[in-house]
Amino acid sequence: MxxxxxxxxxxxxxxxxxxxxxxxxxxxxxxERPAEDGTPTLAVHWVAMRF
Known part of the structure; x- marks a missing residue:
């Protein structure tokens, strides 16, 4: 993966x-997602890890 x-x-x-x-x-x-005005935006999702 x-x-x-x-x-x-x-x-x-x-x-x-x-x-x-x-x-x-x-x-x-x-x-990548379009904003309300059509401008491309970048959404970042990550997994929080404990140390």
């Missing part, structure tokens, strides 16, 4: 997700 999941329609948003993925723990999901 891949540690990160990218669900982005545009290549620019997916590239942004891949660049910032180093800041998040594994099992992070990046989802």
């Amino acid at each position: 891949e540690a990160y999941q990218y669900d982005c329609a545009s290549p620019d948003v997916e590239e942004l997700a891949r660049v910032i993925s180093d800041l998040f723990p594994e099992q992070t999901q990046f989802i």
